[in-house]
Amino acid sequence: MSLTSCHVIIWRTSSSLLSRVLSLLGNRRLPAGTASPCTSGRMAAALVRGAARELAWLPSLQCIRHRSKAVTRHKKAIHFERQKILALTKYIAPKPTISESCMKSKAKATDSGKENLLEKFLCSQLENVIQESKMLAVFQRNAIGADDFLHLKHRLHKHEIYIKVFPIQVIRKVLGQSQLQGLLPLFMGHTFLAVSPHAKAKEMLQAIRSAPQVQLLGACIEDRLLSKQGIVNYSKLPSKELLQGQLVGTLSTLTTQTANMLTHHSARLCTMLDQHGKEEGKQAEEN
């Protein structure tokens, strides 16, 4: 009996624990012949329990999986009755009488009283950009790929022309107040700005030639609003120094011309008299 009770308890413990319990039992030997077989059996069971308590906590109930499926991720199908009830109680939204395309789009949430800090920051940035740049061109970004766009950016960067992209609300807010109001109708959809501290229209047009998708819409160069044709014409102009030289040249030619005209008659009279005098001298010699 002692053997069976012992066996029942030990059966639940793991193999390593079992060996340790057995070794403990061997150390605590009972004095022989003092106790009856019934009491000895009880004592043995108590001893084993005590030994087990010393070693580790034994869970009274343990969950053991016997050859079940390893994958437990599969969802069990819902019961058919429940499925039916779920399907019956599903909410079906009433269909609008007018088709969706004819309806007015929902009004967007109006601005709350809070000031958008990011928008404020972008506004200040755009103001800086407008103040610092002499040339400000607006482009339509016709679905140009990101890599092409990056190439274009680098090409423009070589000539100190920088690409800036601002959200349309910010542009409307800032440009509406500045003197660049005329550029506002150009901002629609995907647009970007090309700004430069120098007026380099020629370089810009050259750089854009490699990206045919991008469309130049208009520009403001040195506080002057220009259309696309205007920019092309502007780019064909020679440099400012050369033009100034030309102007100086034309002005000086005018003054020299007037001086020439004024002295022309007297000079001619002089030469005529000179010739006349010579001729008279010759005649006198002959005579």
Place this chain on the structure above:
Amino acid sequence: MAASKGINVVLKSVKSISVRMCPFQQNMQSTREFLETINSKKIRTTNTNCEINVDVRHDNSEPMVDVLFGDGERLVIKSENVTAQEMLLKLSSMCSSKDQQAKDSAKK
């Protein structure tokens, strides 16, 4: 802009598309949306030989889209009072009918 994304246009039978617009005018949204959509990679790759010319001018002229098909037919859209979606739908239906015709003639 997002409304015109779902339309599939196959430019197989199109030879060239020329868009004329004056960006400073009022009703430019649809033309510019159309241009944007036509230039997108998905549509451009259907026919890389198709030329897209854009004429940006400043003379208050009304916007116009001129599509020249491979068989010499022309589709001229005055896009002032038309949405981009309508333009794309028209173009896609024309293109698909042309493609179908080409297929049928090839079978015969």
